[in-house]
Amino acid sequence: MATILLVNGPNLNLLGIREPEIYGHETLADVEALVRETASARGFEVVAVQSNHEGVLIDAIHDARTTCAGIVINPGGLTHTSVVLRDALSGVALPVAEIHISDVYAREAFRHHSYVADVAAVHVIGEGISGYGVATARLIDLITGTNTD
Ligand code: CA2
Numbered sequence: 001m002a003t004i005l006l007v008n009g010p011n012l013n014l015l016g017i018r019e020p021e022i023y024g025h026e027t028l029a030d031v032e033a034l035v036r037e038t039a040s041a042r043g044f045e046v047v048a049v050q051s052n053h054e055g056v057l058i059d060a061i062h063d064a065r066t067t068c069a070g071i072v073i074n075p076g077g078l079t080h081t082s083v084v085l086r087d088a089l090s091g092v093a094l095p096v097a098e099i100h101i102s103d104v105y106a107r108e109a110f111r112h113h114s115y116v117a118d119v120a121a122v123h124v125i126g127e128g129i130s131g132y133g134v135a136t137a138r139l140i141d142l143i144t145g146t147n148t149d
Contacts, residue, residue: 009076
């Protein structure tokens with residue numbers, strides 16, 4: 001069965017525990033269950049990684065090069081800072097879906113730039129936790145060549 005890598009960056013382990021007014025009440029386990037359910041309905045399985053350490057995320061992305069069909073990623077704050085993460089995503093040359101729970105463009109100016117945006121084929125921004133399901137479905141549509149127009 002084909003596999004999707006789900007990557008959650010720094011601090012996303014705190015989902016549902018802190019700042020629910022921004023990030024909602026659902027937990028990282030809820031996010032992973034939603035992505036697994038969405039992928040499984042389309043015949044895909046999911047490997048999920050969350051880390052507060054950039055190198056762990058880079059290693060997971062490199063491992064995906066030979067094991068996964070695509071990557072769903074919420075890079076957290078690394079979105080706005082990390083050339084290294086961007087280079088890893090670009091280097092593995094897999095289709096990427098970038099997802100952000102909050103509407104980064106309606107927040108502080110430093111959140112308006114994403115180093116990942118132009119290496120991602122799918123962008124889902126500000127749709128809350130359900131955005132992970134949307135990003136997964138759209139990525140799989142892209143991988144399988146399904147026309148969603
Ligand atoms: O909206 C998003 O998904 C973000 O990627 C979340 C990042 C933030 O730096 C980006 O600008 C937008 C922050 C992740 C931190 O997650 C937390 C979750 C609960 C409590 C505290 C932090």
